[in-house]
Amino acid sequence: MLPTYLETLTPIELKERSDKLNEMLKECRLCPNECLADRVNGETGDCHSIDEVMISSYGPHYGEEPPLTGTLGSGTIFFTNCNLSCQFCQNYDISQLGRGTSVSIDELARIMIGLQNSGCHNINFVTPTHFTPQIVDALIVAINKGLQIPLVYNCGGYESVETLKLLEGIIDIYMPDIKYSKNETAEKYSHIKNYWDVVRRAVKEMHRQVGNLKISKRGIAQSGLLIRHLILPNNISGSKEVIDFIAGEISNDTYLNLMDQYYPSYKADNYKELNRRISKEDYYEIIDYAKKYEMRLAE
Numbered sequence: 255m256l257p258t259y260l261e262t263l264t265p266i267e268l269k270e271r272s273d274k275l276n277e278m279l280k281e282c283r284l285c286p287n288e289c290l291a292d293r294v295n296g297e298t299g300d301c302h303s304i305d306e307v308m309i310s311s312y313g314p315h316y317g318e319e320p321p322l323t324g325t326l327g328s329g330t331i332f333f334t335n336c337n338l339s340c341q342f343c344q345n346y347d348i349s350q351l352g353r354g355t356s357v358s359i360d361e362l363a364r365i366m367i368g369l370q371n372s373g374c375h376n377i378n379f380v381t382p383t384h385f386t387p388q389i390v391d392a393l394i395v396a397i398n399k400g401l402q403i404p405l406v407y408n409c410g411g412y413e414s415v416e417t418l419k420l421l422e423g424i425i426d427i428y429m430p431d432i433k434y435s436k437n438e439t440a441e442k443y444s445h446i447k448n449y450w451d452v453v454r455r456a457v458k459e460m461h462r463q464v465g466n467l468k469i470s471k472r473g474i475a476q477s478g479l480l481i482r483h484l485i486l487p488n489n490i491s492g493s494k495e496v497i498d499f500i501a502g503e504i505s506n507d508t509y510l511n512l513m514d515q516y517y518p519s520y521k522a523d524n525y526k527e528l529n530r531r532i533s534k535e536d537y538y539e540i541i542d543y544a545k546k547y548e549m550r551l552a553e
Contacts, residue, residue: 329369
């Protein structure tokens with residue numbers, strides 16, 4: 255089975271998408287922040303980035319969901335910086351402090367080909383939102399070098415529907431992390447506005463494009479939507495409301511990973527309510543709630 259970008263788009267159509275995305279960098283509105291920074295000419299956006307691609311690391315990753323990692327790993331590329339400002343981010347040195355190395359479009363394409371050659375089942379773009387145009391540019395180069403494995407868009411859910419529509423036919427697997435079910439909570443802990451409104455529209459668009467997760471007979475994800483949700487202490491993430499939304503407005507056949515690995519990090523100690531791990535009781539209460547909908551829960 256060929257990935258979406260080889261089946262649905264001609265090289266001319268792919269270049270047209272690239273041109274439109276790069277145009278959006280001039281007064282940046284790639285994401286819902288719509289900061290209007292002229293990133294092409296060196297102005298830094300709300301994501302703390304210009305148009306220069308920065309990555310912190312890349313390689314086969316075995317800590318992702320089983321349909322992504324399979325036996326040979328998910329080919330992850332971790333991009334530096336983020337369009338969110340989560341005060342408890344466990345990767346804050348990358349997302350908030352900007353640890354990373356500049357790479358060219360050709361270098362990014364070579365990394366993608368190298369991950370494929372090492373046997374990875376997919377190319378997994380981690381925090382890709384603010385570098386979407388450059389990723390598509392690198393994809394064009396990588397296709398000419400023989401890239402033919404699925405692409406994973408692994409994001410924080412704060413996505414522009416306009417940008418997502420330009421990725422239709424390019425991305426095979428969307429993997430958003432739905433962080434909160436209240437706008438006010440997101441503004442307090444991630445310093446962004448209207449998150450709950452934005453993420454619902456974004457996830458609906460993702461599902462419209464790729465549908466439910468499709469897994470091969472070998473157990474490897476080929477296309478579709480996979481949702482993550484990090485359970486926070488004291489019901490800060492509003493987990494039950496997130497599950498209600500997924501089951502009621504997306505599909506109760508959605509592949510959902512309810513994550514229990516939260517620990518206080520970065521600036522979490524500034525918030526008493528965030529300054530502890532979740533309990534087993536907290537976790538299993540949410541798991542049991544999701545099971546009532548007979549959802550496909552990650553193991």
